[in-house]
Amino acid sequence: MNASGFRLFLVFLAFLAGGLGAATALFVSSRPLQREQSPEAVESIVNVAKLRRPVNVLVLGTVVLTSDLPENKDVPPPKGYLESLEGNLNGQSDTILLIRFDPVKNTITSLSVPRDTQVQIPEVGVSKINAANYVGGAVLSAKTVSNLLSQVTIDRYVRVNVAGFAQLIDALGGVDIFVPMDMQYQDDSQHLYINLKKGMQTLDGKKALQFARFRHDGLGDIGRIQRQQMLLRALAEQKLNLETVQKLPQLVEVIKQNIDTNLSIEEMLALVGFASNTDREKMQMLMLPGRFSTPQEYALSYWIPDNRHIKQLMAQYFNVSSPYASTAEETAPPAYIRIALQDSLDHPEAIRAMTQILADQGYAQVFPTEQNWAKPIEKTLIIAQSGDREAAEQVRKVLGVGQVVLEATGDIESDVTIRLGKDWLAKSQAPAAGAQPARGLP
Structure with a gap:
């Protein structure tokens, strides 16, 4: 395993824990990786299994619901109350990603779906897509996402929460990233406080989470998706050090309580092996095509999907056949x-x-x-x-x-x-x- 590959391996570990990406942390329930091991031992384990065909994994990052918090904002919640909510996997989906691991093209492609995307949720009706997990968990979320994305096959799912994200970034030594603007936001109802200054800096876990969740720049959830992709790219480009490698078993321990998946251990190891040997240049990050709704259309703010463009992307990057989309890379004049x-x-x-x-x-x-x-x-x-x-x-x-x-x-x-x-x-x-x-x- 080369250094860039192992760094990418750690990148995906961090992002899965925060609900912002996927791959490496898919093996968190694997017992062997919970023991103290040398980097050589870790390498031998993750190369045991091999990815044989393209796999689509749905990643849902869940958040604390405002309605779950105490009504009396002047009285602090009991000790441990917020932590228990942050570990809840049944909230709304703050982050929705469909990730394709393709050993044929040797690529990892992620498609970010804005949480405000307007969809038809089975047995619910028209709603924002982030409600699907709250109503029906991973099964309903997968069905809703598949319907949105040209009936794409979803092979497996992973649900994560943000509880371990800050700890994991801290364990990785922080992340060097350029903050393009001052970011300030306060939401007492969710105990969310963001205060970042513009400039190049090293963000610890708490500040990295602030960077990833900020959405008050005029672009709302779309700007937030952009910052998540910036964070992923910054982590991928960060230099690997031996101390980080040696912390791998502890990193796994940090997040193992914050994940729900139907992947088997063998499947997890196969994805780990593939991700760890994929160069960052092969990382492709897309966003669901669409537009913002207008106040004249709806009282609520939605991201309105561009179905024609969605069909084109699904055909090109997810191998979904459609009579209305060409898989050929036809470029407009x-x-x-x-x-x-x-x-x-x-x-x-x-x-x-x-x-x-x-x-x-x-x-x-x-x-x-x-x-x-x-x-x-x-x-x-x-x-x-x-x-x-x-x-x-x-x-x-x-x-x-x-x-x-x-x-x-x-x-x-x-x-x-x-x-x-x-x-x-x-x-x-x-x-x-x-x-x-x-x-x-x-």
Whole structure:
């Protein structure tokens, strides 16, 4: 097992405990891993089983319900009361992920479903999808998610709560991440207090949970999903150290009381082995296509699914056949690709130059984001926001710089978001011999 693979292994362990991801912690009920062991012993165990076919796992992260808390907010709850609620797996689903482990393509693909997604819950009616677990547990949740996602097969489920998330991040030594804005929020009813400052920092478990749960930035649950994906990426890129490896049995112990799954031990080990040997470049993070509802449509705020686009994503990434979707990676002509440009360098001329170059290649829907990325980055990121990797790759070829990532951390109105880095600035200002400087730059 290589270092990057084992780091990814630990990443998924952390995310499952917080209800934000899945894979590694799926083995928490495995008795052998509860003993003190050397890294070599751990490695030999996780490589025993092997994933033979693609598997779809539904991950539900549950939360404390406001209605479960004492009505008298002036009187503190009894000792241990909140902890018992945080360990409850029967609440609403704060996080919903469908994760595909595909040994054929050697990829791990996660599809985030906003908790406010409007769905038809069997025997309930129209509701937000997060109510399914509260009403009917994992079985009803799986049926509801499958109906939403083109009748996709859900092989197994995992339900987790947030009780062990902070402890697990602390055991991993915290997480280095860039907080893109000041985050402040207080909800006394849920005993939720968020206070984070903008900037690069190391978040301990408590602050990492605040980062993951913050949803008051104008994008609501969609912004929250974006931060969860940012946190996952940051954990995946974090350096592995021997002390963390040696803590693996203790990490498992932290979360074993916070999980419910119908995976067998052998299946858990197979997923662990696959995840631990999958490079982070093979991590694909999608978000359910849709839009916000309007007050004129509904009194409640919903995420309205885009069923046509959902069928396309399910065909391409989850191998779900549909007469209305093609599995071929057909990319729209440049004129139809919506591209958002996000400046990380405070360099308007670079934005103008990129806009012109894209326009010269037929990209007619190019626009700047409302907010710049607050931290300069070295390499331009080309984010396949809508899941169209081929469109992002074509943009990269036009620019001649950048790294394509499949995640939903860009502008939600775009198909592709380009986060400008220093590599683009250098290329724009240093044209090849005999060439003219990119228009828009001095």
